[in-house]
Amino acid sequence: MDKFELHLPVESEQQNAISLLKDNCNLSIAELKTAINKGALWLTTGKTTKRFRRVKKALKPSDTIHFYYDKDVLQQTTDDAILLADYHDFSLWFKPFGMLSQGSKWSEHTTITRFVSQYFENQRSVFLVHRLDRATTGIMVVTHSKAATRLFGQLFEKHDLIKTYHALCHHNTLELEKEIVIDSPIDDKAATSKVALLAYDKESDYALVEVTIETGRKHQIRKHLASIGMPIVGDRLHGIATNNTEQDLQLCAVRLAFTSPIDEQLVDINLPGNLKPTII
Incomplete structure (x- = not known):
């Protein structure tokens, strides 16, 4: 069986x-x-x-x-996560496509928590304080003590941080340098996304956008961008069919900025360009 x-x-x-x-x-x-x-x-x-x-x-x-x-x-596999910064009580990582935020009863071998727990020579406790979808790439925080987990839980619960995403979309309905606000509810709950066009390639009809979210509803960015006629490339659920059905979801958490609840120091992490979605 x-x-x-x-x-x-x-x-x-x-x-x-x-x-x-x-x-x-x-x-x-x-x-x-x-x-x-x-x-x-x-x-x-x-x-x-x-x-x-x-x-x-x-x-x-x-x-x-x-x-x-x-x-x-x-039998599922995934690329390795990449350590971006280590602050001892917490660390920041790049989560690749296909890596899960947390496991199920069937396994946890492709989760970021399992990967981080095996990464350090002196094994640390690893706790999850927020999530990214399996198909979404980008920056994640993991904590290494119960005290840090509690403090970061409060930080994320109050949305007292800046979360910025880049997405590669089909089509373009935006103007350069003009930010729009999408506030249509998600699952009958308030949801707000701020979207700005970064670049558009007419030949491919691909647009690169920057999205800052003030809420974290399930599939919020994917639903909001689809609602303005700009579904994310590779989005099999809310997007459109393409010839390249194997293309990964082109949505990435590219920046995370906050005041550390551990020592009140500013933490501002930006992904290097080679890890971000691009038009070409």
Whole structure:
């Protein structure tokens, strides 16, 4: 089977996760270890259920293991994230296309949190404080302590920061150097995007725009740009069909600026040009 799940109560102190799984599915030990390393195994102890990788650890008869196997998910890959700046309590990263902000019960091997947790020589705790869609590239903050996570959570909740995106769009309905405000609601919630045209290529009919958002609704930029006749290139959900159906979504978080809640120092990160969408 390419996809299945198992929920197995532990019956003996002699059992470990590998032996218990091997007795209940047709996967090889190598296949089981690979899936577990990618985050497919969970352990319930008492009232707590957590992802579990210590396959040789003895289990207790009151425990239950949960194994979620999806061959297609486990075969997914992504480019590496790129460290942009490290402030010890938090760090800033470039998230590539296809990398997830957080995992699912089936895996976490293509998430930015997993990548960052394995990146540093002296392993740090890694916490997520905001998200980018799987298809969106750009700057993300991760924190490395519970105190920093709480402070950054408040920062993002109050929208006390500048988030700027670049998007490559089909068509152009804007004028150079004139910013427009789109405030149509998203899912019946207030949403505001400020959009300015950076460049337009008449031959390809591609426009490069800069977007600053004051709210963070789901697919806000994609929906707002589509609403003015400028769907983002590569947007299979809100965009238009093109001959190049494999093209990635051309939406990128290019700048993040804020006053650090840790030490009140200004942090202003801009992506280098080679990581931003371009017309040519």
